[in-house]
Amino acid sequence: MSEIWSALGKAMVLIADFDPDLVEIIGLSLRVSLTAVLIAAVIGLPVGAAVALFRFPGRPVLVVLINALMGLPPVVVGLIVYLLLSRAGPFGVFNLLYSPTAMIIAQAILIGPIVAALTRQTVEDLWQEYGEQLTSFGVGPGRAVWTLLWDGRFSLLTGVLAGFGRASAEVGAVMIVGGNIDHLTRVMTTSIALETSKGNLEIALALGIILLIIALGINASAYAIRDVAYRTES
Amino acid sequence: MPTHAQILPLVFDKVSYVAKGARLVDEFSVTLDPGTRTIILGPNGAGKSLVLRLSHGLLQPTSGAIRWEGPGGGNKASLHQAMVFQRPMTLRRSVGANLDYVLSLRKVPRELRRAKTAEALKRAGLFAMRSRPARVLSAGEQQKLALGRAWVMEPEVLFLDEPTASLDPAATREVENMINAIHQAGTKIIMTTHDLGQARRLADDIIFMHQGRLIERAGAEEFFEHPRTPHAEAFLNGELLP
Numbered sequence: 001m002s003e004i005w006s007a008l009g010k011a012m013v014l015i016a017d018f019d020p021d022l023v024e025i026i027g028l029s030l031r032v033s034l035t036a037v038l039i040a041a042v043i044g045l046p047v048g049a050a051v052a053l054f055r056f057p058g059r060p061v062l063v064v065l066i067n068a069l070m071g072l073p074p075v076v077v078g079l080i081v082y083l084l085l086s087r088a089g090p091f092g093v094f095n096l097l098y099s100p101t102a103m104i105i106a107q108a109i110l111i112g113p114i115v116a117a118l119t120r121q122t123v124e125d126l127w128q129e130y131g132e133q134l135t136s137f138g139v140g141p142g143r144a145v146w147t148l149l150w151d152g153r154f155s156l157l158t159g160v161l162a163g164f165g166r167a168s169a170e171v172g173a174v175m176i177v178g179g180n181i182d183h184l185t186r187v188m189t190t191s192i193a194l195e196t197s198k199g200n201l202e203i204a205l206a207l208g209i210i211l212l213i214i215a216l217g218i219n220a221s222a223y224a225i226r227d228v229a230y231r232t233e234s
Numbered sequence: 235m236p237t238h239a240q241i242l243p244l245v246f247d248k249v250s251y252v253a254k255g256a257r258l259v260d261e262f263s264v265t266l267d268p269g270t271r272t273i274i275l276g277p278n279g280a281g282k283s284l285v286l287r288l289s290h291g292l293l294q295p296t297s298g299a300i301r302w303e304g305p306g307g308g309n310k311a312s313l314h315q316a317m318v319f320q321r322p323m324t325l326r327r328s329v330g331a332n333l334d335y336v337l338s339l340r341k342v343p344r345e346l347r348r349a350k351t352a353e354a355l356k357r358a359g360l361f362a363m364r365s366r367p368a369r370v371l372s373a374g375e376q377q378k379l380a381l382g383r384a385w386v387m388e389p390e391v392l393f394l395d396e397p398t399a400s401l402d403p404a405a406t407r408e409v410e411n412m413i414n415a416i417h418q419a420g421t422k423i424i425m426t427t428h429d430l431g432q433a434r435r436l437a438d439d440i441i442f443m444h445q446g447r448l449i450e451r452a453g454a455e456e457f458f459e460h461p462r463t464p465h466a467e468a469f470l471n472g473e474l475l476p
Contacts, residue, residue, distance in 0.1 A: 136315075138339065231367075233367065
């Protein structure tokens with residue numbers, strides 16, 4: 001037990017000292033996950049809104065696909081991206097495997113469906129309420145999508161935050177496509193896995209604490225957003 | 235008032251609307267001229283709201299034709315109409331932004347939008363609330379906002395679907411006053427209600443409907459004093475129609 005307490009103490013020292021290795025790992029983690037969330041939002045928001053508002057051939061298939069992909073295990077996403085990016089794969093020529101870019105791609109695939117599915121639900125509910133009046137205004141399809149995304153901004157932001165939470169916490173996908181290479185593709189979750197197996201509990205614990213703080217921050221933000229939404233929209 | 239292209243009169247030519255095998259509007263023919271406040275009156279389920287939605291183009295008739303026969307009544311006719319619903323739809327934005335939204339849809343330049351919004355909010359008695367989120371207003375205030383938002387578009391025709399059905403008497407009076415003000419500014423009013431008192435207060439002419447059919451069309455005074463059909467007489471006497 002005392003060993004754990006001492007590791008915890010050393011972890012606190014690492015955090016307080018802004019240990020350069022620690023800062024590098026945290027920085028890469030945030031860069032990868034935030035970029036992935038940005039890409040997932042840029043694609044997922046309009047796709048979700050389009051699926052909610054428009055009827056087109058293949059729409060039911062797309063709905064099922066998005067919902068199914070929401071629960072995809074990260075290791076499977078990692079495996080698929082690995083196969084696509086590996087030398088023998090269709091995108092092998094870009095030489096992206098074991099790079100931060102590969103990790104961003106994997107995480108964007110992982111959370112894009114979450115953003116799209118939540119957007120579809122939010123926009124569909126809003127359309128129930130807004131549809132007739134917007135049609136009466138003479139709003140065209142493009143403007144309608146933009147209007148509904150804006151008016152659903154609080155719910156959608158919560159969805160995007162959930163996506164960021166999943167991306168920053170997953171280990172399977174980034175491990176497979178990133179390879180956990182020191183100073184190159186080592187992020188918080190993969191470091192925790194590695195350092196724990198090596199017995200370096202202080203680094204693992206320090207990173208675990210940071211991850212916990214990030215999770216708390218995400219949930220506090222989501223709570224604050226819901227609170228603002230309640231006070232301005234009820 | 236802006237010069238309208240004049241889309242009225244609105245002509246219904248044997249219009250029927252069928253949904254799931256039920257004939258909800260049945261061979262409905264009528265001509266609506268500019269100027270008056272036309273009230274579509276009838277019990278619940280008479281097809282009043284459907285006629286309003288068909289007029290405004292939110293629904294397409296199963297058979298028959300609906301035409302705007304004025305010189306401006308081409309495919310741009312919808313730009314000169316506005317509609318207010320029973321349950322007001324307010325955007326999840328500030329009161330002022332709700333008006334700004336429709337003005338931007340009508341391509342009103344930004345500098346002009348601010349002045350028009352302020353003026354419309356003053357007319358609606360909502361100017362002091364212009365920065366508040368629209369969704370926190372009371373039901374009556376939200377309906378006045380919806381009316382102000384319709385008014386700022388300066389429509390030639392304003393459709394109102396039971397606009398006071400879920401409001402208390404004080405809010406109802408304010409909404410009715412606003413409807414009259416919009417009418418006096420030159421807009422044709424076409425409104426549904428099942429409330430006889432409201433019809434007496436507002437109507438210039440009455441379209442009385444029952445079971446999807448036009449039963450009686452008359453000037454308001456004539457309709458209320460001398461109804462020509464037994465159905466209308468029974469409705470005016472507060473009886474339940476078969």
